[in-house]
Amino acid sequence: MQQRHSDCSLTASQASFHRRKMDIMAIGEELRLRLHETEQPLIKDRRYHLKLYANCFVGREVVDWLVENKEAESRQQAVEVMRTLQDYNVMHHVCDEHEFKDEYLFFRFRRDDGTYPEEPDALAFARGQRIYCRVKLEKNMIKDRKYHLKSYKKSFVGKELVDWLVTNNEALDRQEALKVGRELLEAGVIHHVCDDHHFKDEYLFYRFRNDEAERQKFSDVLGVLKHMSPSARRNMKSKSILPGSPLPQTITSSSSYRRDVPISEEQESIPSGETQSGDEGYYTPMSAIPSGRTPMPVPSPSEEQVVMPVTIEELMAPNAPFIRKTVKVTSDPVGYGFVIRGGRPVHVHTVDPAGPAAAAGLTVGEYLLSVNGHDVLHSTHTEAARLILIGASTAALVTMQRKA
Template identity: 40%
Template sequence: MDSISLAVLKIATDREQKGEIDIIGDQLRLRLHEDKYIRDRRYHLRTYPNCFMAREVVDWLIDRKEAPDRPTAVQLMQKTMEHDIIHHSCDEYKDFKDSRRFYRFRKDDGTSQLDLEMMVFSRGQRLSEKVMNSDNSLLQAREEDGVKYERAFVATEMVTWLIQEQESKNRGDAEQLCRRLLEHAIIQHVSSKHHFVDGPLLYQFRLNFRRRRKIMELLIKRPQTVVESQDSPFCVRKQSHDKSASFNSVSPNSEVKVASAVRRSSMTSSSSSGYFSNSPALGNSPPVVLCNPRSVLKRPVTLDELLAPGAPYIRKTLTVVSDAVGWGFVVRGEKPCHIQAVDPTGPAASAGVKIRHFVVSVNGLNVLHCHFRAVSNLVLTGPRTIVMEVMEEVEP
C-alpha cells in the first residue's frame, strides 16, 4: 500500500486551515447578502456594485452576537482582508476601519484568484455535496482493521462512482483526482496512514462544508498537527453513538435543506434550498453552503394559476453552463419550484436566469410537480450544461 508521508500530512493540514477560513468568509458573504447589507451603493455620483459599508457590518456582527464588541468585530474583518477574502472597493486602503468606507467580497466582483489550490478545494466541495445528495450507498459505516468508521467510502467504489458520474474519464484519472483531493485536505484515509490508492482501503471526507462556522473562529489559532475534529461527521473518527455528530445544514431553519453547494463557494450554503454549485475540471457556491432566505415571491402561485389560459407568464428556454464554481442559482418551493436567488456574477445570471422564475423543466424533464429537493438532485447529478425551461411573469 502507498503510505502517506508526514510532509503530505503537514501540507494537507495547512490547506485544511486555509479551507476553513475560506468557508467562514463565504458563509459570512452569503449571510450579508441575505440580510441585504451587500448591495449597489452610490458615493459622489458614482455607483459601487455589491458593496457593504464597514460600520454597518460591524453593527451587524455585534447584533448577531458574532463579536462581543466593536474592536473585536474590526479585528475579525481585518482577518478577512489579510486572507484576501474582502478588499476596499477602490483598493485604496489595506486595513479595515470602523467607518463609512465601502468594501467588497472578492467573490462578488470576480477578483479572487482562482489558482490550482482554490480549484481543487471548490471541486472537492462540489463532489462532497454531490455524494451527499445522490441516492447511493457510497458513504456508510464501514470497518477497517477491526475498527468501524462513520460515513466512510471504499476507494475503488469512489473511483467507479467518479467515472459513472463523468467526473473522470478512466480509473487512472479518477485516482489522480482523489490523490489531489487528499493532498488538499478534502479527503483522507480513515487512520491517516495511506495516500489514496484504487483499492479496498477506506477514506472519509475530511471537511464538513455544511457546518455553520462561527466568525470568531478566524481568531482561533489552530494547531499545526493533524487532529480529529469532533464537530464534523466528515472528519476521520471512529463510529460514535453521539447524536450530535449528525451532519447539519448551514441553514438556521429546520425546513431548509441544502440542495447543492455553495457557489463561488457558493451564494451554497446550499442545502439551503439549493445553491447549485457544480464545477468542471478542478474547480465548486454552491452554494456553498448558505442560509435560506424567505421566499422572494410576491405572493404564492399555484400550479393551476401558472398554467391557466391567458395567465400573465411567458416561457423561456435558458442554457446554463457551469463554470469552475457552479451554476450560481438557488431553487426553492414545490409545485411549482421557483428561483430564489441568483449569483450576479455566475453563469445563471449570464444565461438570463432571474429570481421569481418558475422552473418548468430541467434537461427535458418536467419538474412542475416536483419539490425543490428533487430539482436540486436532478441538477447535481446531471451534466454540467443544463437546459432549463422557465416561466417569467409579464409585468402589467
C-alpha cells in the first residue's frame, strides 16, 4: 500500500516559515540569557507607582546595551530588533500597551513571565532551551568530536542525551527520552550535524542550534527577514505550523562534493506544495566500515550518466525490457551511497562506487517500485526519500533494472 504523506509533510513555504520563526526565537532566547547575565543585571524586579513588575527591563537601557556591545549599528536598528522580537511574541510590554520604544518603558521576555506561546513547537522550543542550559554545564557532553578525520564542532551523541534525559528526570524512560529528542529536533532546537537523521537513541552526532548562533549579532534577527516584503512579513506572523508536524531538514551541499545519500539533487528547486526531505548519514563503530571512504565527487554534466525517461505504463508493461530485483542497502557513516531523482517513477541518479549501495548491487538507472515495503511507484523522490529516512538503517528496495 502506498503511504500517504499529506498528514506528516510540510510544504516548502511552511518549512521556510518555521525555520525563520525558530531562528527569531533562538536569537531572542540568546539575548534574554545575555541580559540576565550582565554585570549590572538589566532584567530585574522594578517598581513603578507602588506596583512591582518582576523580571523586566527598560527599553532605553537595552538599546544602550545593544549599541555599546556592537550588537546593533544604531539606536534605530536596535529598536527594529526589539520590535521584531515583540512581533513574534518573544517579548512584550509589561501591560501590553506599547510597542517597543527607546524610552523609559518596562518590557519583559515571555519566557520570564509564563506567557510564552502555547503552540506545541513554541513549548518544545522553550523546553529545549531549558535543557540546553543544563546540558552545556555537563562536562564532556557538548564538545568537538572527530570521525574519519573530520571535526564536528560542539556536538553531542544522541544516545548520551537519552542517558542524560533519563538520569536528570527530564524523561521517565528511554522511550520517552527519544520522544523528547524528536520534539526538540522538530522544534528546531537541535539537528543532526549533517541534517541527515531524525533524532535517534544511537551513536549519532547532533548539535544545539544555540551553539551555532552564539557568534551572530542580535541584529541578525533583521537579516532573517530582510529579503521579505512587508506583506510577506505580516503573513509569516499570522501563519502557524500544524501541531506535531515534523520539520524537513535543510540539505547542505558543497561546491567540491556532494554527500552520497538517498535524496534528490540538493540544488534542485522545490515546486510549491512539494516538501523537501532530509537524508541519512549513519554513525557506527569505525571498525564496521572501510575507514577511507569519503563523499563522492559531484559529476560534471558531461560525466553524469543519462537516465532515459520512462512512464509507469512503459515500465510495467508485460514485455517491457526490465527485470525486477531486490536490494538491501545498509547505511554507513557517510550515507547510503546513492542519490535518487525524478518521480512517478523515481530513479537512481548516482551511486558511489565505494559506498554500501554499490556493494549491495544497486546501479544507476534503476527505477524504484517499493521502499521498506511501501509502494513508491507513484511517489515523488522526496516521498521515497522520506520512507528511507524514517526507517531503520537498512533500506529494503525493490527496483526495476533495464535488461542488458
